[in-house]
Amino acid sequence: MSEPTLLIRDLHLSFRTYTGIIDVLHGISLHIAKGERVALVGESGSGKSVTARLIIGLLQMARGTRVDGLLQFEGRDLEKLSQSERHALRGTRMSMIFQDPTSSLNPVYTVGAQFHEVLRRSAPGIGKTQAMERATALLDEVLIPDPARVLASYPFQLSGGMNQRVMIAMALANEPSLLIADEPGTALDVTVQAQTLKLMRDVVTRHGTSVLFISHNLGVVREFADRVYVIYKGRLVEQARTDDLFDNPQHPYTQALMRAIPRITGGGIPDIEEASERFHEPLIVHESCGEPGGAR
């Protein structure tokens, strides 16, 4: 197997606050192979989003954060890179898509101007005409009709689904090897979300981009990911190929998550225990997709 795009070993994170130290991640290990789409699933506050922000390096800037463990990107130890080397990776080798596309775009600049800035990250001297040509091609790829109009528009003039496509195109503009999608499209309505996610899957497959897909929505994960990690209170509790996980969830917490999906056949809101001692049981690895080097 070639070198994984992302390798995380025993990642710990804690925040120092006035009242003491709060541990958020208790040793997370995961890997994403080249071109693989991996989902990180868990409830709110389980540590999904902080993991994403640690990878891209945004959280380390905040005061009172303590990070431990190995974060390796394309064979390079991220924590050993200098500030500027790390900075150079952002927006070029790795990029991120956020929850709400409309509020994630700068309201006072046109989509075109924002594309230009993104493209300048990998080609600092790129001119306006060239940037617009490239942006048009990118918008074509995410099936945006009339790219020229979209480029001249401000985010508030476009629909949420349109902005989501713009975000996807922007995130892939510099051909990153890793795309982190933090609950993409949660702010959109379900049909548009499904549409854009399918589109995103097609585009990343074509580009061979690895994806870390963060979500609380198992239905969406099933459609999108090759492999799933389940995270609960800062610990990974189960890891499997998507089909295996859905066919045969083994961990009590995963089973509870599955039961939480509302069924169209009725039965009302399932009765699930809020928290259980059993949820803290260690990582369960399904056959033939083991986390090498010992989990947890």
Next chain:
Amino acid sequence: MSSVTRLILKRLGISLIVLIGVSMLIFTIARIIPGDPARIALGPSASPEQVEVLREKLHLNEPLPLQYGYFLADLARGDLGVSLYTNRPVTADIAQFLPATLELVLLAGTMMILIGLPLGILSARYRNSWIDGTVRVISILGVSAPSFVWAVILMLLFAYFLPLFPVAGRISDSYAIPSVTGFLLVDTLAAGNIAAFANALSHLVLPAFALALSGIGQAARLTRANMVETYGRPYIEMARSYGFPERKIARRYAFRPSLIPSLTIIGLDFAAMLGNAFLVEAVFAWPGLSRYGVAVILRKDLNAIVGTVLVISAMFLIVNIIVDILIAIINPRIRLSQRST
């Protein structure tokens, strides 16, 4: 027609209506408050016949709508009547006093923008640091004490104990500058007299700063608050995730969207200074329009009151239009909404 032109025309139209409304209001109020202006103008020793003659001359015996009609007809000819206080045409008085106040207010407004905004930006970028703390203390001081208090304090500190600046007046008597525009800074430059220009400027600094202080504080606080809020927005995080330099994020992503509310308040403050200038003008013996306005109100000088209020309202409206245009330029949402109307 571009959307900005459309906006300007629309705002000009509205302003004209507002101005007519203001003129009716002030015209009526000035006439229904008790006291006979003719009697006040002529003094207690004047005979009732003399008072009657003056009342007739001022059309004070006519019904109010007719008086307003006379006023409008005169106004159309650019005539605001004669001041009972200075015995000169009101337009001449305004032409003499307005430039002094405008000069003061313009410099104070410039200070508000050039000092207040950068302080707010600094404060937000280094929030919770000592820089932030200092700026916040300065701005709360600026906001909480009225400008005439600052006028006295500044005068004591920098004109009396530490004589860096002159105590009062617009320019030293030794300079004889022909009045062309009435703006001393412009006239001295036009006359090519650099020393006189420096002298006029040094007279202007303290009163303008005293007048600007509360606006500076307000602008700094508001800009800080808006920027801190903007820094929490998702598009800032997105900009960071793309690795844009922090300086660019501060300027393009945090400052520009935050500038919109700050600009609105600065515009209002700016216009309000025209009226607030009175106490500062009084402290620094500044021969400006605000001082004139108060003097004529106390004497129930009808023509002068109406004229002064109209001019100040017009200034207020002009400043508001300028602010609206600036906001439309930086805020696409407002600019583009003009298309639909």
